[in-house]
Amino acid sequence: MSQPAAIHLADYQAPAWRVLDTRLTFDLAPSATRVTTVLTLEANPDAAVGSDATPPLVLNGEHLTLESVRVDGRALASDEYKLDETHLTLAGLPANCELETVVVIDPAANTALEGLYVSSGMFCTQCEAEGFRRITYYPDRPDVMSVFTTTIIADKDSYPILLSNGNPIERGEREGGRHFVTWQDPHPKPCYLFALVAGDLVKHDDSFTTMSGRDVALEIWVEPENLDKTQHAMNSLKASMKWDEEVYGREYDLDIFMIVAVNDFNMGAMENKGLNIFNSACVLANPDTTTDAAFQRVEGVVAHEYFHNWSGNRVTCRDWFQLSLKEGFTVYRDQTFSADMNSAPVKRIEDVAMLRTAQFAEDAGPTAHPVRPASYIEISNFYTLTIYEKGSEVVRMVANLLGEEAFRRGSDLYFARNDGSAATIEDFISAMSEASGRDFSQFMRWYSQAGTPNIAASGTFDAQAGTYSLTLRQSTPPSPGQAEKLPLVIPVRMGLVGADGSDLTLTLDGEALGTEIVLELTEAEQTFVFTGLAGDAEPVPSLLRGFSAPVKLAFDYSREQLAFLMQHDSDGFNRWDAGQRLAMAALEDLMAAWQRGEQEAQLDERLLAAYRFLLQSEASDRAVLAEMLTLPSEAYIAEQQSVVDVDAIHWARKTAKAQLASALRDDFVALYHANAQQGDYAPTFEQMARRSLKNAALSYLMSIEDEEGMRLSQAQLAAAHNMTDVRAALTMLVHSSRTDLGDPALKSFAERWSHDPLVMDQWFSIQVTRPQADVLDRVRFLMEHPAFSLTNPNKVRALIGAFAGQNRVNFHRLDGEGYRLLADVVIELNRLNPEIAARIITPLTRYKRFDAKRQDLMKAELERIRGEKLSNNLYEVVEKALA
Ligand code: ARG
Numbered sequence: 001m002s003q004p005a006a007i008h009l010a011d012y013q014a015p016a017w018r019v020l021d022t023r024l025t026f027d028l029a030p031s032a033t034r035v036t037t038v039l040t041l042e043a044n045p046d047a048a049v050g051s052d053a054t055p056p057l058v059l060n061g062e063h064l065t066l067e068s069v070r071v072d073g074r075a076l077a078s079d080e081y082k083l084d085e086t087h088l089t090l091a092g093l094p095a096n097c098e099l100e101t102v103v104v105i106d107p108a109a110n111t112a113l114e115g116l117y118v119s120s121g122m123f124c125t126q127c128e129a130e131g132f133r134r135i136t137y138y139p140d141r142p143d144v145m146s147v148f149t150t151t152i153i154a155d156k157d158s159y160p161i162l163l164s165n166g167n168p169i170e171r172g173e174r175e176g177g178r179h180f181v182t183w184q185d186p187h188p189k190p191c192y193l194f195a196l197v198a199g200d201l202v203k204h205d206d207s208f209t210t211m212s213g214r215d216v217a218l219e220i221w222v223e224p225e226n227l228d229k230t231q232h233a234m235n236s237l238k239a240s241m242k243w244d245e246e247v248y249g250r251e252y253d254l255d256i257f258m259i260v261a262v263n264d265f266n267m268g269a270m271e272n273k274g275l276n277i278f279n280s281a282c283v284l285a286n287p288d289t290t291t292d293a294a295f296q297r298v299e300g301v302v303a304h305e306y307f308h309n310w311s312g313n314r315v316t317c318r319d320w321f322q323l324s325l326k327e328g329f330t331v332y333r334d335q336t337f338s339a340d341m342n343s344a345p346v347k348r349i350e351d352v353a354m355l356r357t358a359q360f361a362e363d364a365g366p367t368a369h370p371v372r373p374a375s376y377i378e379i380s381n382f383y384t385l386t387i388y389e390k391g392s393e394v395v396r397m398v399a400n401l402l403g404e405e406a407f408r409r410g411s412d413l414y415f416a417r418n419d420g421s422a423a424t425i426e427d428f429i430s431a432m433s434e435a436s437g438r439d440f441s442q443f444m445r446w447y448s449q450a451g452t453p454n455i456a457a458s459g460t461f462d463a464q465a466g467t468y469s470l471t472l473r474q475s476t477p478p479s480p481g482q483a484e485k486l487p488l489v490i491p492v493r494m495g496l497v498g499a500d501g502s503d504l505t506l507t508l509d510g511e512a513l514g515t516e517i518v519l520e521l522t523e524a525e526q527t528f529v530f531t532g533l534a535g536d537a538e539p540v541p542s543l544l545r546g547f548s549a550p551v552k553l554a555f556d557y558s559r560e561q562l563a564f565l566m567q568h569d570s571d572g573f574n575r576w577d578a579g580q581r582l583a584m585a586a587l588e589d590l591m592a593a594w595q596r597g598e599q600e601a602q603l604d605e606r607l608l609a610a611y612r613f614l615l616q617s618e619a620s621d622r623a624v625l626a627e628m629l630t631l632p633s634e635a636y637i638a639e640q641q642s643v644v645d646v647d648a649i650h651w652a653r654k655t656a657k658a659q660l661a662s663a664l665r666d667d668f669v670a671l672y673h674a675n676a677q678q679g680d681y682a683p684t685f686e687q688m689a690r691r692s693l694k695n696a697a698l699s700y701l702m703s704i705e706d707e708e709g710m711r712l713s714q715a716q717l718a719a720a721h722n723m724t725d726v727r728a729a730l731t732m733l734v735h736s737s738r739t740d741l742g743d744p745a746l747k748s749f750a751e752r753w754s755h756d757p758l759v760m761d762q763w764f765s766i767q768v769t770r771p772q773a774d775v776l777d778r779v780r781f782l783m784e785h786p787a788f789s790l791t792n793p794n795k796v797r798a799l800i801g802a803f804a805g806q807n808r809v810n811f812h813r814l815d816g817e818g819y820r821l822l823a824d825v826v827i828e829l830n831r832l833n834p835e836i837a838a839r840i841i842t843p844l845t846r847y848k849r850f851d852a853k854r855q856d857l858m859k860a861e862l863e864r865i866r867g868e869k870l871s872n873n874l875y876e877v878v879e880k881a882l883a
């Protein structure tokens with residue numbers, strides 16, 4: 001068996017052929033769909049091979065049964081073309097010709113959910129990155145752009161609704177109860193943006209008038225039972241369209257914009273031109289079934305996919321190495337949109353918390369890769385936190401370095417210059433550079449170097465001279481294939497906080513620069529000397545405000561200084577971060593005590609005092625307060641350790657929480673009641689803040705199984721006011737020792753919601769994240785539950801993903817049973833859905849972070865997986881992990 005080969009950025013070549021026009025006809029049937037494709041082709045003059053003969057036409061195609069090939073109307077014999085498992089090759093074609101192919105595919109058997117497949121009885125597609133080759137023979141690469149005309153023919157009763165990209169131009173009846181619709185998309189696009197949907201769907205209709213006064217029809221298509229869950233997505237869509245006009249000057253460009261909700265979907269959603277297809281979990285929302293967090297996810301994903309219409313579709317990617325060109329930029333756009341719609345500091349805190357746990361872990365692990373990778377085996381494996389989230393941080397640094405106005409000039413220039421074409425990251429950066437006059441050559445290293453940079457910061461205060469010298473040293477650790485790293489351009493936003501808590505004026509090189517500045521660290525080590533500081537008290541530096549760069553910054557703060565910053569820092573993000581640092585210090589004490597066998601250890605008084613201060617201060621910003629009252633997650637704590645001790649982490653966090661709860665019990669009760677009032681539910685950030693504060697208070701009370709807390713949880717569950725409160729209360733009861741309360745609650749929840757797959761996903765997650773040691777049996781039991789299915793990615797994530805990713809003590813059991821369970825699932829998914837298999841395996845690939853015993857157990861499971869006949873997806877991940 002030959003090993004899959006890597007594809008390299010350095011090998012890029014322009015396509016040998018262009019597609020001027022694509023006409024598709026789908027004759028739909030679940031097990032045998034016939035696809036007729038007519039391509040108008042032209043040998044690419046820019047890729048001339050030097051002789052008169054045209055280059056061979058190499059088309060991608062997988063899992064297709066070829067029925068016929070015609071060139072300019074003439075049927076070819078089978079010896080006139082070359083056909084193998086992955087390509088159809090034709091040589092000696094005229095430089096301009098028309099090619100017709102007919103293939104038959106089996107959507108019902110497509111469990112990989114790439115290409116055309118069947119989900120809950122409807123046909124749908126997912127073509128990015130390389131799914132179109134499972135639909136027909138085609139040059140499946142993003143730099144081949146064509147206009148598409150698509151005719152869909154299907155049984156009218158089963159599939160009354162037939163959708164594709166662009167505008168409908170014709171519809172009619174066919175024999176045998178069949179009908180058809182023809183769609184035409186006037187915008188040239190790569191085939192990864194193609195989409196088709198056929199099913200028995202209903203729509204939520206609305207419209208939007210663009211800034212130039214055009215009316216756009218907005219349609220959200222769902223299964224009939226979900227029509228009461230579309231309003232929030234519709235509101236989010238209209239807000240996104242308006243925001244993109246106001247903030248980026250971008251207007252929508254077709255007469256119709258459609259969203260379709262699909263139950264089986266590998267990712268969150270897909271930005272197909274004019275026809276976005278969504279995982280139902282990222283579009284459906286209703287207060288009874290959907291938590292606040294999921295409401296916010298819907299808003300963010302709807303915006304993300306809509307924003308792709310410019311950053312991705314009008315300007316697309318030359319090749320898949322440039323993926324972050326569209327994804328990093330679009331995540332940056334959706335993050336800023338969500339910040340504008342909600343609490344900006346909370347949005348930043350949430351995004352950074354995720355980046356620092358999950359993306360930093362990826363960047364330190366065996367699959368670490370730069371924001372623009374140099375090579376890949378399977379592109380589906382590169383839809384990563386690094387491409388998306390770190391990519392967004394890199395765009396954010398550009399925006400912050402340029403300032404709002406120059407950044408907007410740069411994005412205008414980028415869109416104008418590259419509209420209708422397939423661009424590179426250089427095209428984006430050169431537009432930013434020209435619009436601002438700034439040199440980005442060193443900055444480009446952010447795109448080519450993997451790994452999270454470290455900054456070691458230190459300061460010295462000279463009271464006599466009135467100076468504060470801040471030294472910053474940067475280094476980036478080696479990552480696979482990259483031993484040596486060069487210094488990056490790192491913007492460090494900072495201030496110096498004086499003894500009274502206010503920001504001091506910063507004077508550098510004799511120039512007074514205000515109270516907050518951005519230092520640009522460009523060398524391995526630099527010292528900045530602030531002068532003109534009066535008084536005897538050493539100022540406290542507040543560094544990396546707003547998380548101005550995706551780095552780990554270390555500074556030897558005393559706990560008193562952290563408590564001080566937590567109260568006084570003028571930057572909301574850094575107030576939160578100071579609290580996290582203080583909590584980390586206290587947690588480290590507890591972990592050390594646990595490792596010495598001292599289970600009576602007491603929590604640092606200074607953390608307790610800081611919490612008391614928070615609880616007793618005026619709640620000016622409830623949303624931020626809820627974040628500040630949340631201890632660092634187990635995953636974040638693990639990231640800070642050189643060898644992860646899962647049991648110490650779990651015990652320390654639990655102990656800290658319980659001691660805070662005991663000491664501040666009455667304050668938490670008061671906080672609960674102060675935020676408990678219920679009007680009609682609305683997904684506004686003010687209401688969300690109250691709910692998260694109330695539920696944070698309740699979770700402290702429940703950590704000590706306080707009687708009043710127990711009573712409040714049960715009452716909150718029974719009141720069933722909205723899913724945020726129901727889920728919070730149910731989770732706390734189920735995670736408590738009171739199975740006599742938790743079990744019946746789970747049972748009646750399942751009875752009430754068995755018809756709703758997205759609610760049942762929550763029901764699975766709540767149970768498998770239970771900290772108690774018997775949870776593994778529960779996981780096995782639930783895998784047999786009728787509502788569970790390995791072919792549905794949401795179910796796999798809700799049950800297996802939540803167990804392996806969030807139930808750390810139980811997944812890392814010392815008998816290896818958690819690892820074995822995950823490996824068994826990965827082996828089955830390798831056959832059913834390779835993309836999901838290669839994602840769900842992640843926790844096993846991080847074995848190097850653990851003790852020797854666990855490393856051996858995890859490696860043994862990886863070896864067992866390696867013994868299978870692996871998909872390219874899994875092959876790449878397993879080989880990198882075991883390298
Ligand atoms: N472009 C989509 C989005 O970010 C994601 C597509 C992912 N495709 C995949 N095969 N992983 O909005």
Ligand code: ZN
Binds near residue numbers: 304308326327330
């Ligand atoms: Zn995207």
